[in-house]
Amino acid sequence: MPQPDKRALLAEGLSAGDDDAALHARLVAAGVSAAAAKYEVDRLAKDPMAAMLRRQAARMAKQQWLLTNQQRLAIEAEGGFALDTLDRPDVAAFYRHYYEANRPAKLTGIVDHWPALARWSLDHFAAIAGDTLVEAQVERERDPDYELAKNDHRRLVRFGELIDWLRKDEPSNDIYLTAYNSGTNAAALGLLWDDLAPIDILDARGGRDGFFWLGPRGTLTPWHHDLTNNLLVQVVGRKRVRMAPPWASDRMKNSRHCFSDWANEPLPAGPGDADTPPVLETVIGPGEAVFLPVGWWHQVEALDLSASMSFTSFRRANAHVEDYTSYGEIG
Ligand SMILES: O=C(O)CCC(=O)C(=O)O
Known part of the structure; x- marks a missing residue:
């Protein structure tokens, strides 16, 4: 059975705004052992690329909130x-x-x-x-x-x-x-x-x-x-x-x-x-x-x-x- 690509899974999770628990669950769901998943997630604390991906995901979430406000205003508009x-x-x-x-x-x-x-x-x-x-x-x-x-x-x-x-x-x-x-x-x-x-x-x-x-x-x-x-x-x-x-x-x-x-x-x-x-x-x-x-x-x-x-x-x-x-x- 092919080994899951842990780096790819982590990158996907970080871009989606996963916190550590969600990242861990993502790896385990893909077949990574709980111990190996914990090791990978813990390592991210010192990884500048992970920090940057987390910041980008937060920026995207903020922008999405602003866009969702536009939607609310348009749908709730008179008429x-x-x-x-x-x-x-x-x-x-x-x-x-x-x-x-x-x-x-x-x-x-x-x-x-x-x-x-x-x-x-x-x-x-x-x-x-x-x-x-x-x-x-x-x-x-x-x-x-x-x-x-x-x-x-x-x-x-x-x-x-x-x-x-x-x-x-x-x-x-x-x-x-x-x-x-x-x-x-x-x-x-x-x-x-x-x-x-x-x-x-x-x-x-x-x-x-x-x-x-x-x-x-x-x-x-x-x-x-x-x-x-x-x-x-x-x-x-x-x-x-x-x-x-x-x-x-x-x-x-x-x-x-x-x-x-x-x-x-x-x-x-x-x-x-x-x-x-x-x-x-x-x-x-x-x-x-x-x-x-x-x-x-x-x-x-x-x-x-x-x-x-x-x-x-x-x-x-x-x-x-x-x-x-x-x-x-x-x-
Ligand atoms: O009329 C069409 O088939 C397409 C028109 C269109 O998409 C446009 O003008 O941008």
Whole structure:
């Protein structure tokens, strides 16, 4: 029988905030004799690495307490933990109560003036850019990590071919033009920007700096958080958006970068429990939008053939990415 790795067990226990008795019990439960476990635990008293791990665990516990307070306040708030819908929001009120408060919202009436709402269709896309090469994310269904490995899934496709395939209206998560493809698509699909117009809550760039999303019914963007504040505007079809707050990150299984091991799990809307985060859920249709604050987890499913735009050009710096460093393994 293999010997338990006592150092690994101790490191695990110290990181979890175990006291000496809990560390001892952890070793014994893994098959270490009581005498050997006592020897190992006693030795930690002189180990500077153990002292540091203990301090780190205490810091983490303190931070978790602060986050739990955020949860209590949000759940006990008047109206409960809920997503507000703001119709034609006042710009100053939006910034004060949502953007600066790191609070999501569903927004309506902010793009009623966009010609895209009447114009965008597969025929329109084919007419203005059918012969153009666009970049898409492809072969997503064969790879459970298609978002994390998104570079491997980039391909150039003729826009007209993709449009013909979309006309079949088959549900699929295999191909999706996403914001990640914008480096190519912003130029390739430049004529589409003539169908957009400025949005009051954004800065003055007139909607021309947005990111285009086009895919069939059934695309799934797995649970992740963005590194910026983000506005997702729906133009064609509907999307279901699920959101979980940053203060519930202890339940988000965040083992890598900004991604969650919940992947596309349909975490239920509601206050959550000890294992699952509180979740807000909404469906946005043509002309509707959702404000996704930085750090909020979200998962998005297209319920129909869908075309959307997203924007990060708020009237604030929105530069949170500049001091983000956790790109690798976390959990
Ligand atoms: O619309 C989607 O599929 C995903 C949108 C999203 O996750 C984002 O804009 O950050």
